[in-house]
Amino acid sequence: MKIQKIQIGGRMSIEPEKVVLLKANQNYTELYLYNGRMLMVATTLKILEQRFLLTNTFYRLDRAHMVNLSYINNYEAQTGKVIMQNQQEVSISRRRRHGFYSFINEHFNPFNILLK
Template sequence: MNPIPKFCIISKGKMDFIYQKKKILLTEIIMLEANANYTYFHLLNGEKVIISRTMKLFDNLLKDYAFTRIHRSFIINKSHLKSYDAVKECILLSNDLSAMISRRKKRILKYTVDFREILWEN
């Protein structure tokens, strides 16, 4: 039997997990935040998991799911997107988390998100 790679997406029925030392349900991930060579996973239960890998690894792993990179320091789960504040140029997510969005990524996000689902504040 092949060992599970250190970081991979595991699908069991309709649930997808990211595997590190423990399984993290993808729907439980609100956002990923970069800090040098570490990535923080912000989860729905308020937990913050730190992993000693760069965002590039997770950007490649999660690009086929409901995740999108909105800044060099943030990857968000689009299903947890609540609103956009145009003045502060940031996005509000579940659990009152917020993330900055770059100008270039803002244009891309407008084409990938159903705007009827979220509130765009001016």
């Protein structure tokens, strides 16, 4: 099932599978795309979070970052960092770590290996 385009601001919309990372920048949001481009939209991360969470492939790691779990290259449980395929590192807030690991285990763990 293909997800429809998501409205990101003004007359712009985007296919969610093209977005790697969303980063808050005051009242703007920077969208980092899989092809290396970056878009800045005049929509807050809180509003975009509500739209992107409907896809079940995005997770908000802290106050300023939301990632597409399909583009995670690695995550370090000891340091609480996620490394994306575009080599950006994002720290997971302490309060969201347990929820992140639970979400990963439930939705993105094909071998049912318990991740900590």
